[in-house]
Amino acid sequence: MRLMKCCCCISLQFGTLMFGCLFGLVDFYLGSLGVYYVSIDEMPKKITVFFDKMDARLCVFWFAVIYYIIAFSDLLLIAGAMAKNPTCLGPWLIVNFIVLICTIATVLLSVLAVVRVGILLYAILVVNSFYDELTAGLFI
Template structure:
């Protein structure tokens, strides 16, 4: 399936830039919250429960680092859309496909994850459509 417009009215290129900004901001905020919890060494009870048998501090630090890496990947997506370079969009699609798989697995634990799944699927469709548009020439 291929989209022609983002949200029925905006060009795909603008939609890809919006997607990169949205996910980049979200990833930076989540990574910062995680590192804040690591520095304060104060974790909510659900986090302790999620990492039951593992060291919570190490796991949260690793997840926060992954969020920061994903925000850099979102920056590459924005750069690729602005410069119309499809090579910068491929890594975003691969990484977020893996994130989608992991989110589907954890959707059983959190109903909020279902919203992220829907948003991620639509965003991947937008980026994939723009990627196809760039590589058709």
């Protein structure tokens, strides 16, 4: 399935930029929040209960690293959308497909995960449509 516009009136390029900025800010914030919790060595009760049998500090550190990697792919998405370079869109599609699969696996734990899956599916559809638009003339 390929979209022609994002949200019925916005171009695919602007929609891709919008999703890159939105996800980039959220992922960078979550990575920074993880680094903050690790640096003060004090975890919220919810996190220590979730990582009951593991070292919560180490788990939060690695989640922060993963969020920074995802934020880097968001930065690549923004750069690729601005330059209309499809090679920069590919890493974002791959990384967020993996995130989508992991989020679907946890969808039973939270209603928020259901909302995230819906937004992520639409974002992947928009970015993939923009990728198809950019690469349409390359293979002819």
